[in-house]
Amino acid sequence: MLKDSFYPPQRTLMGPGPSDIHPRVLQALSRPTIGHLDPCFIGMMDEVKQLLKYAFVTENEVTLAVSAPGSAGMEACFVNLIEPGEKVIVCINGVFGQRMAENVIRCGGQLINVEDEWCQPVSLEKLQATLEQHPDTTAVACVHAETSTGVKSDIEAICQIAKQHDCLTIVDTVTSLGGIPLYVDRWDIDAVYSGSQKCLSCVPGLSPVSFSSNAVDKIKSRKTKVQSWFLDQTLVMEYWGNKAARTYHHTAPVNALYALHEALLMLKKEGLEQAWQRHAMMHNRLYQGLTDLGIKFLVDEQHRLPQLNLIAIPEGIDDVAFRNHLLRHYNLEVGAAIGGLAGKAWRIGLMGYAAKAENVALCLKAFEETLNMMRQ
Amino acid sequence: MLKDSFYPPQRTLMGPGPSDIHPRVLQALSRPTIGHLDPCFIGMMDEVKQLLKYAFVTENEVTLAVSAPGSAGMEACFVNLIEPGEKVIVCINGVFGQRMAENVIRCGGQLINVEDEWCQPVSLEKLQATLEQHPDTTAVACVHAETSTGVKSDIEAICQIAKQHDCLTIVDTVTSLGGIPLYVDRWDIDAVYSGSQKCLSCVPGLSPVSFSSNAVDKIKSRKTKVQSWFLDQTLVMEYWGNKAARTYHHTAPVNALYALHEALLMLKKEGLEQAWQRHAMMHNRLYQGLTDLGIKFLVDEQHRLPQLNLIAIPEGIDDVAFRNHLLRHYNLEVGAAIGGLAGKAWRIGLMGYAAKAENVALCLKAFEETLNMMRQ
Numbered sequence: 001m002l003k004d005s006f007y008p009p010q011r012t013l014m015g016p017g018p019s020d021i022h023p024r025v026l027q028a029l030s031r032p033t034i035g036h037l038d039p040c041f042i043g044m045m046d047e048v049k050q051l052l053k054y055a056f057v058t059e060n061e062v063t064l065a066v067s068a069p070g071s072a073g074m075e076a077c078f079v080n081l082i083e084p085g086e087k088v089i090v091c092i093n094g095v096f097g098q099r100m101a102e103n104v105i106r107c108g109g110q111l112i113n114v115e116d117e118w119c120q121p122v123s124l125e126k127l128q129a130t131l132e133q134h135p136d137t138t139a140v141a142c143v144h145a146e147t148s149t150g151v152k153s154d155i156e157a158i159c160q161i162a163k164q165h166d167c168l169t170i171v172d173t174v175t176s177l178g179g180i181p182l183y184v185d186r187w188d189i190d191a192v193y194s195g196s197q198k199c200l201s202c203v204p205g206l207s208p209v210s211f212s213s214n215a216v217d218k219i220k221s222r223k224t225k226v227q228s229w230f231l232d233q234t235l236v237m238e239y240w241g242n243k244a245a246r247t248y249h250h251t252a253p254v255n256a257l258y259a260l261h262e263a264l265l266m267l268k269k270e271g272l273e274q275a276w277q278r279h280a281m282m283h284n285r286l287y288q289g290l291t292d293l294g295i296k297f298l299v300d301e302q303h304r305l306p307q308l309n310l311i312a313i314p315e316g317i318d319d320v321a322f323r324n325h326l327l328r329h330y331n332l333e334v335g336a337a338i339g340g341l342a343g344k345a346w347r348i349g350l351m352g353y354a355a356k357a358e359n360v361a362l363c364l365k366a367f368e369e370t371l372n373m374m375r376q
Numbered sequence: 377m378l379k380d381s382f383y384p385p386q387r388t389l390m391g392p393g394p395s396d397i398h399p400r401v402l403q404a405l406s407r408p409t410i411g412h413l414d415p416c417f418i419g420m421m422d423e424v425k426q427l428l429k430y431a432f433v434t435e436n437e438v439t440l441a442v443s444a445p446g447s448a449g450m451e452a453c454f455v456n457l458i459e460p461g462e463k464v465i466v467c468i469n470g471v472f473g474q475r476m477a478e479n480v481i482r483c484g485g486q487l488i489n490v491e492d493e494w495c496q497p498v499s500l501e502k503l504q505a506t507l508e509q510h511p512d513t514t515a516v517a518c519v520h521a522e523t524s525t526g527v528k529s530d531i532e533a534i535c536q537i538a539k540q541h542d543c544l545t546i547v548d549t550v551t552s553l554g555g556i557p558l559y560v561d562r563w564d565i566d567a568v569y570s571g572s573q574k575c576l577s578c579v580p581g582l583s584p585v586s587f588s589s590n591a592v593d594k595i596k597s598r599k600t601k602v603q604s605w606f607l608d609q610t611l612v613m614e615y616w617g618n619k620a621a622r623t624y625h626h627t628a629p630v631n632a633l634y635a636l637h638e639a640l641l642m643l644k645k646e647g648l649e650q651a652w653q654r655h656a657m658m659h660n661r662l663y664q665g666l667t668d669l670g671i672k673f674l675v676d677e678q679h680r681l682p683q684l685n686l687i688a689i690p691e692g693i694d695d696v697a698f699r700n701h702l703l704r705h706y707n708l709e710v711g712a713a714i715g716g717l718a719g720k721a722w723r724i725g726l727m728g729y730a731a732k733a734e735n736v737a738l739c740l741k742a743f744e745e746t747l748n749m750m751r752q
Contacts, residue, residue: 005404034387044382067581070626072606106601197409205631229478254394333411
């Protein structure tokens with residue numbers, strides 16, 4: 001022990017992320033490391049910025065990848081945009097809405113929750129009513145694609161309501177970016193964060209973010225210092241900003257950014273709309289096949305995410321034993337459910353490179369065989 | 377543009393980090409991604425923990441890698457250990473001491489600086505006097521190897537003084553871990569952070585940290601919530617802790633951890649003492665060769681780091697033109713100086729895999745030829 005290199009098994013990743021990664025992206029990842037202030041690297045960072053603008057459908061100048069996972073991207077949005085005492089509405093319909101609320105508390109914000117049932121989208125009526133009750137709200141935060149349930153909320157409508165009340169909008173797109181339609185500028189999103197390891201099919205560890213000019217104005221006019229030095233966007237902007245005047249802030253995760261660059265190139269080559277369509281098509285195949293096996297989808301069709309499918313564990317089937325069997329005998333990972341759904345449901349991801357016919361076929365056959373075996 | 381994969385040039389990295397990476401580590405990095413809750417991955421995380429204990433020479437149970445660069449590791453130490461209003465002494469003799477002070481302010485701590493000249497180590501007498509003046513100090517923070525100057529401070533003595541005054545000790549070992557003697561337990565360090573991309577020769581993006589049982593007690597008995605959700609060690613400990621009861625916190629940077637595992641295996645195989653000796657030997661060669669070229673080292677021998685060499689820019693030589701020439705004609709990166717030393721000095725790194733005879737030879741010959749050319 002503690003002498004041998006680690007050779008991971010070759011899994012098919014159909015959980016809630018990380019998702020399967022294309023060999024091109026893994027190759028890019030392992031190219032020789034260069035200095036983070038090397039002119040060649042600065043040029044590549046600039047391309048990553050352009051490619052992220054494409055993926056987010058935004059012209060926002062401040063579009064970059066936070067050098068840490070999605071949870072840090074979430075925190076970057078809150079610590080920069082919320083000052084102590086400010087009133088923030090968080091729409092909660094799953095684990096990641098709860099995490100947003102936790103962030104508001106830790107920034108010293110005044111938290112107002114708009115709560116909906118898990119497996120339901122954010123209610124526009126409740127949001128509207130809460131905003132009328134709290135006219136001094138400064139920001140509205142919500143999750144586009146709730147990774148804990150596979151529910152999609154109507155971000156366009158939510159932002160429209162928030163804007164009517166002069167609020168900044170903060171949106172979690174960790175599981176949506178690259179998988180379903182998302183238009184940052186058109187929908188009036190002020191701060192958005194995502195993750196590298198979901199529908200972008202890049203390695204985990206980076207969080208793409210984008211800030212509107214409204215958000216940047218808010219950050220620049222803060223009365224208090226951002227509580228996190230590492231996530232302070234006034235400093236990070238100078239690092240990712242003007243090529244000529246690059247200011248050292250931290251050491252960027254050089255190789256992970258090679259991988260993100262490659263994953264984004266592949267998305268651009270396929271085309272964003274085409275990628276959205278592919279996710280929808282693969283979801284339809286999965287839905288048809290699992291329904292044929294008698295498995296129930298827990299989210300209504302109109303709010304269902306194609307890239308993350310919450311299904312009920314069939315009666316009499318042991319959650320852990322079933323997932324372990326898939327992992328051991330088919331090298332197939334599907335996700336456990338979390339929070340109140342733990343033990344009652346599974347989450348099947350069809351994200352990025354994993355959203356393909358061979359994965360759906362493997363999943364359907366493995367489910368069929370394993371269910372039959374366990375029912376004998 | 378925005379169609380081509382990024383192929384970085386093959387550099388020799390002799391700046392302040394990232395350092396050259398062994399091909400074995402890059403290979404490990406690009407192995408197939410598996411789920412961060414996969415039993416195989418959890419086993420590997422456990423090995424990373426054991427290997428980090430070896431590198432830090434500690435038995436601390438809470439020893440792990442923060443899923444972000446060294447600056448986030450620094451912030452993890454401060455936001456967890458310092459509560460608002462607590463008095464903290466920070467010893468400042470360069471950029472990273474300044475950054476620690478910035479962290480204390482952002483945690484709401486009461487900051488007391490002990491300042492020394494750049495290029496000088498932390499003064500034990502000043503620290504002693506300051507502690508006597510401020511007996512209610514709760515923590516003392518300092519940098520072992522100041523990356524901005526190449527100065528080593530006497531951490532053993534600093535911690536001894538701090539302990540006589542019942543203070544927790546927080547130490548930056550970003551540039552020291554793996555390069556010079558460091559004994560976390562023997563020296564009574566309560567919280568220590570480092571970086572993956574310096575003397576460990578791993579890719580940038582991870583920050584090894586370790587917390588003593590004193591530090592863990594302090595964290596567990598906090599009256600206020602840790603201001604950062606992402607860096608809250610009460611949550612992170614559950615993620616890296618007990619294998620049987622792994623609790624989801626964030627998605628670990630799976631592939632970067634493969635690389636860290638491999639880099640630490642290589643360190644263990646070489647042996648920690650042997651790695652320290654190699655850094656010292658390569659420094660001696662570099663020192664001899666550059667001195668022969670008439671180049672002056674700016675740090676006194678007794679405080680000089682072997683792995684980071686601060687040298688004066690020879691009179692009449694243009695800083696940027698010289699470094700650009702090395703990069704363009706020899707693919708050799710050496711570091712600019714920062715802060716008050718910018719434009720006056722260079723920083724030559726001999727870190728981890730880069731601390732080898734062929735790199736020293738290349739550096740010496742490239743310096744000789746370039747200086748001769750520029751003096752013509």
